[in-house]
Amino acid sequence: MYILALFGNLLIILTVSFDSHLHTPMYFFLSNLSMVDIGFISTTVPRVIVDIQTLCPVISYVGCLTQMSLFVIFVCMDDMLLAVMAYDRFVAICHPLYYQVIMNPTRCGVLLLGSFLFSLMDLLMHYVAILNIFNGEDFIEISNFFCDPSELLKLAYFDTVTNNIFRYSVGALFVLLPISGILFSYFKIVSSIMRSSLSSGKHKTFSTCGSHLSIVCLFYGTGIGVYYTSSLSHSPRTNAVASVMYTVVTPMLNPFIYSLRNKSIKAALRKFLRRVF
Secondary structure (H helix, E strand, C coil): CCHHHHHHHHHHHHHHHCCCHHCCHHHHHHHHHHHHHHHHHHHHHHHHHHHHHHHCCCCCCCHHHHHHHHHCCCCCCCHHHHHHHHHHHHHHHHCCHHHHHCCCCCHHHHHHHHHHHHHHHHHHHHHHCCCCCCCCCCCCCCCCCCCCCHHHHHHHHCCCHHHHHHHHHHHHHHHHHHHHHHHHHHHHHHHHHHHCCCHHHHHHHHHHHHHHHHHHHHHHHHHHHHHHCCCCCCCHHHHHHHHHHHHHHHHHHHHHHHHHCHHHHHHHHHHHHHHHH
16 A cells, blocks of 8 residues: 555656646646655554564654654645645636636745645644653553554643643644635535536536545545544544554545546556656
């Protein structure tokens, strides 16, 4: 699964870079999403493979904080890029005549930089709570296969009420905000489609947005389920299985969902493979 994720996402990046017809905002954000997915899955899976081979699932305090930091940044970047891609589709469908003006290279760069800064803010908020975990103990047990922030928050040295308030506040800010942007964008898109009288245009629009919606449902469905139910569930196995879904399965499926449902990507991919082989 790890090799498939690396191969699929790298192929998307190379295809978009190779074909000049794909040098548009939509595919610019898609290639960045693929880069983030490579970093996302590489944060956890290689360490898991080493732990399985050595039968020694122990990580240092610094290593745990490093893994947690990269994980938070890549997860939040995924959140924000999915929201930005929904905004891109909203502009393309609802304001097609102004699309090139609104989604100019500078605006795309600002949206990408804003997503990264938003991710750093999320990381700083986690650090405020999680740095309180270590107080001289030799070992701390984490009920997951990686340094999951939701599991680390349980170990923070403050009461359960404060822990839950922090958990839901961070979730509301860094999860509900991007979701609200996605829902608003698609509300406007659906409203615009319903006002259109061309059935062919409706089919093309739904086909264009279908891949993005599939990934949004897969990523947010599994991610929110793990983050919020971890405070209610006492089964480490259940949490670990759910974590695999959004840390491994989602980055692996993203490139295949886009390539199989997108005619432009498939055509560019065929040309790229013919050029290479």
